[in-house]
Amino acid sequence: MDKIAAAYMMATAAAMPQTELVPHAAPSAGNWCTVGYKVMVPDGREGRVTSVSGDICRVIADGEAYVTLIPHYIVEPVYPQDLTKVAMGH
Numbered sequence: 001m002d003k004i005a006a007a008y009m010m011a012t013a014a015a016m017p018q019t020e021l022v023p024h025a026a027p028s029a030g031n032w033c034t035v036g037y038k039v040m041v042p043d044g045r046e047g048r049v050t051s052v053s054g055d056i057c058r059v060i061a062d063g064e065a066y067v068t069l070i071p072h073y074i075v076e077p078v079y080p081q082d083l084t085k086v087a088m089g090h
Contacts, residue, residue, distance in 0.1 A: 030072075030073075031052070031054075031055055031072045032072065032077070033049050033052045033057035033072045033075070034049060034052070035049055035050065035051055035052065036048065036049065037049045037077060037081060038077070038078040038081060038082075039057070039059060039075040039076060039077055039078060040075060040076045040077075040078050041059060041061050041068070041070060041074075041075055042070075042074055042075075043061075045061045045062050045063065046061070046062055046078055047059040047060050047061035047062055047064070047068075048060055050067055051067075052072075055071050055072055055073075056069050056070070056071060056072070057069075057070050057071070057072050057075060058070075059075060
């Protein structure tokens with residue numbers, strides 16, 4: 001049965017049209033993420049932006065030990081921002 005499934009998958013892959021690889025678009029001008037900003041991640045928790053790379057914000061959410069890579073258009077800023085108490089990147 002595995003040989004039949006493998007042959008079917010190979011035939012399907014060979015029959016599918018091959019597409020050209022499209023390079024990643026340049027970062028959008030609307031990326032508002034700034035290091036140190038407090039944001040709300042999609043699951044409702046708050047977190048801090050630790051760094052930004054293109055359209056990706058690296059956010060460490062409350063209760064997490066590691067950063068999460070999140071596109072800037074998915075997170076929302078939390079107000080009020082108290083940036084005087086935050087020492088990010090020092």
